[in-house]
Amino acid sequence: MSEIETYRAKARAWLESVAPKYSRAARGKLNLTVEEDLALGRQYMAEKFDAGFAGINWPTEIGGQGLSNMHKIAYDSEEMQFGMPNVYFGISLGMPIPILIHYGQDRAWVKERVIKALRGEEIWCQLFSEPSGGSDLAALRTKAEPDGNGWRMTGQKIWTSWAQYCDYGVIVVRTDPTVEKHKGLTYFWVDMRAEGVEVRPIKLAGGDSHVNEVFFDAVRLEDSQRMGEVGGGFGVALHTLMIERYIATDSAGFGPHLDLFVDTARDLAINGKPALKDGRIRSAIARNHAMRAGLDSITKRAFAMMQAGMQPGPEGSLQKLVAVRSRQKLSEMALDLQGNQAFDFDPHAYVKEDWGTSWLNAPTGRIAGGSDEVLLNTIAEKVLGLPQDHRPDKGVPFNAIPA
């Protein structure tokens, strides 16, 4: 067994040992509120830290384990199968904390934050999107103006995941509106409990409220909270988005496994004949299987390349685009197939085990973290070398762009 496989087995053994307390199967029976589930999640994170599975690929001097990306992916893909209550910490540990490790000025303070975040005692959010700019990040309008030896920040962010439970956040704001849009931005960390910060949850179409609007009313920032150069915020923001390149993927698009579709169809009839005999159903099963198998093979190959010390190809960027889109269609078909029986709906059902919630929440997956259209643009421009779209705001000072 390779070192990675040994590690994977060790991780699995530990996960199995704590699963009776924390797994989705165990929690499913308890009808927990989000706050209760989060409290359990914090306990899980603390146990995970003590067991040595936190910060797997981070340096030991900052509180990590000093292992490779491969070790982390191995752990994550095992952990994913248990449905542990870790969703609240995914962004926190995925982007803001690594960026803090990279840019944070006071190292002792940074280390303290890292360990508290790994243990689930503190949570960080990422304050990027705004009402005026999601895909077009550099169009953001929240501004910070010099204020003595620090800054004063005013504006609004949106779609901020878990902000209502966060202690800190990383934020990119405009510090100079007189230069081109992406040159006038600066990056800070912010105390989410500071005076002038207000968080308002947004109820999403599926009924839950994990995202928020965050308002800043003349919030004071010390210059020591700045990460990177003044005017260098766009680069730090791109760096933030690049960090999580090697993450565990899911060819089911974070929806149900294809086996659930087969199980659903197996019990149903079309025109008095078994649904699994119907050519349309067979075609859907076959095409989805083939597509998901292709994505899985891409993942396996990327894994093998990393293990061999090579850089995986850009085809990994297809995962979310292809998987979530097809999950949406398959979920629609699974509901339609059930006829009127599909109307019986539980908004709290787990999206990986239920066609109703999988369908209703699929659009969130297709938009969050880059919409289909943005991902296609990225593939076209970065992988295939096609030209950028026409951009009328190029080369124009931010304050001269027509609103």
Place this chain on the structure above:
Amino acid sequence: MSILYDEGQQAIATESRRVLDARVAKDRLLKLLEQVGEHDATFWDTAVEQGWTALAVPEEHGGLGLGLVELGLVAQASGAATAGAPFLTPGYGVTHALVAAGNADLAAKYLPQIASGDVRGAVAFAEGTDILPATPATKFADGKLTGSKPAVPGAIKAELALVWASGANGPVLAIAELAGAERKPVSSFDNSRLYADLTFAGTPATILAEGAAALDLAREVLARMAVVTAHEQVGGSEALLHIARDYAVMRKAFGQPIGAFQSVKHRIAEMYGLVEIARANCIHAAAVAGTDEFLVAAADARLTATEAYDTCARDCVQIHGGIGVTWEQGLHLHMRRARSLAIEQGNLLFWEDLLVEKLTGEAA
């Protein structure tokens, strides 16, 4: 087997691409479209000279003892070049059947000649709309075949055929020399595939497998050929992706390259997605040949490669506008090849049903 190509395999990929780029000429391929009964002799001579005919033949029979991974890489290069001559894939099918059936005499008789390119193989399974009919109308009795097989790829020039027929105790796989069969060339939209109707009227043949074993072997042969074809389809798709991309960068309309319009760039990005998914499935399928996973992996590869080649052919022409539909520009070589490859080794309907049967236990 590893899913990363080793140095030898990468060399085969690079070298086969280089040789075909140098020797396959569009003008010659266009001429072949209008000639029934001719294939690209230059391609075939190249295949023999480069040892591609010997790739998957065991070493004790004069071959190189390599397998599906290596043959797939050559097929990918010939797919990119829409290289004429259909013998590589069925030659591999015949080779695998001879090796798997374990008939030492037949293997010793034919495999060295297949390796040297002196004997070209054809695979005659299909009848009517079925690629692998449950009870074929072609009969085998007393060492002889009777019946006919429509539009068999390569059959105009092949010397040897692997035939799916009905015997006394269920289906049989038999091997027959085509000198003893009648062949009627079929005029097709892709003539260098050398389709011919084969008629057997008491053609001498030898059984390789019977009954359930014959069905298992026929499916295995078909799946292996389908994986070679899937590589060929990926090669064709990838070539079209690059052609479309280059054209979209070069061609201008409304004051900018057409590749700057999202309707065009997204179409090309979608092509990329289909090519990479199909490629990944091909690599996986070739790597698991001979295991229990193979039939499912072959179906996955075949389905995604057919979808990729069809979509790329369709969309690459569309992106070119008027020039894309001219004879001389030659994109129709890919359109035609996408269609012939989509049908040879079983169409999408066949592979969808076979895959679902393997996954759910429910036959169509």
